[in-house]
Amino acid sequence: MDNEVTALTIIFTEFYYWVTVVFMFLIHVGFCMYEVGASRRKNHMHTLMKNTMVIPLVTVTFFFFGWWIYFAFPNGPGIIGPLLSAPWAEPWSELMGAHMGGAPADTATFTAEDTAYWARINGVFWAAFLLFSWTAASIISGSVIERIRSSAFWVVAVVIGSFAWIIDAAWGWHPDGWMIQVLGYHDAYASGVIHAIAGGAALAVLIHLGPRIGKFAPDGTPRNIVPHNPWLITVGLFLIYTGFWGFYVACNIPIIDVQDGDGVFFSATNIYLTPTTLSAITLNFLMSLAGGLMGGYLISRGDAFWTYSAGLCGVIGASAGNDLYNPLQAMVIGAIVPMICYKLHFWVERRFKIDDAVGAVAVHGYGGFLGVVVAGFMLWGYPASQKYDAIITPWGNFAGAVIMFFVLGFLPAYIVAGILKAFNKLRVPREIELVGLDLSEYAARYEDEDQMLAAEIAEARAAGTLR
């Protein structure tokens, strides 16, 4: 920070990530609106609070251990190397607090160069990743509404949001991650890293949780549980789209020297530190969104819920390669992936009696999985990294998609949900589910209203206006 250019670059980067965090907050606003809109009136407050409390619980746990995992686990540990040292990300580190970037207090651990860089970037970079964590947990939240215990969901949210997803980020979304070095894994805007893992986890919880009462007729035919407010759902999804812009931008590094060897060339890069531009991802985001909306409209015959969801799924399906695709390619991928996911959703629902209330497994899980696989074919032979020799291949990305969806998403959630179910702590009591999870909320409200009415009548009598 001792010359203007360096200071401007660092402070611009700090500001850049800060803006992405504010944008990404809208994802959570959107998820809350979407879930409440999809739930029935008798479950509103439970649905809202279940998702709202993801914010504090994932935040504190991501501070406690999530951020450190990202920097400590790129080797596995034990897959290609040991646990790495990451003192700036330890929760008791001075660099996890407000810091001027000057002389470190802990001189045994940090140099002045460490503090100069991390003091400015650590907090906003942490927050950007944290918002990804909320998203991972929130994706699961929607699929399990109207019957999961909040206590159980919050355990799953912490396991996936602050632990499992950040392991996958260390493995497949870190410039030195073993999946990049060994598999040539490429997933620039997190089709697999966020969406496939969260979708896989949601599917695992749903298997243990079972469908909502009445979802399936005695002959197994699925019934449509009508969302109480389609307008709230669509506005929620618009907000998720808006927040998704911030998500895309947060997946980039805004300005670094990408020239290897002589000379200097400053550019934005993706998370793997390979060059891309904000223009590229803006074009591809919009074209894949457009493709998704158009494909979704056709396949669902104009159903608003699925058209909006398909728009999201279109972006997710193209995200793995949206740093490099042509916009026309992004549009085609964005159109086809949600059409497949739509069909898969209803096939899985009928065949396995899976009640995914908002289609999260399809939109995020299958969409993310397919997005990673498609990128393996589309970007076959591209260098996966500037630093390592690995190239992107269909088999490398397919293996990566399996790791994301099944190994780090489905498996841990299946184990955790299975344990909770074994102790009868996963699902609310049957009677409560039938009458609605907001029963005590309404009872308290009625009692308050009755007390106020009695007080007002007494007041009116005292004033002589009522006999």
Place this chain on the structure above:
Amino acid sequence: MSTGSFENWNGNVLDIGPLYPFVGTEMVWFIICVAFWLAWHVLQWRMEEANYNDDMEVLKKGDNMERALKGEKVLRSM
């Protein structure tokens, strides 16, 4: 005397590191926060369980179950 690691903004700013007070006690705060987080889960778990038990008792009384299913007013005192 200052709880922070500096006492004025004058002089060389490069000498200023952590801005927060009580530098060196971070581990203690960490332990407190982790304990609070774990305790929160335990307390929330108990509250939720008690709440469902209360609701179940209410639903067992009279025709409360039927009233609740119809969306009619059900009070805890009923």
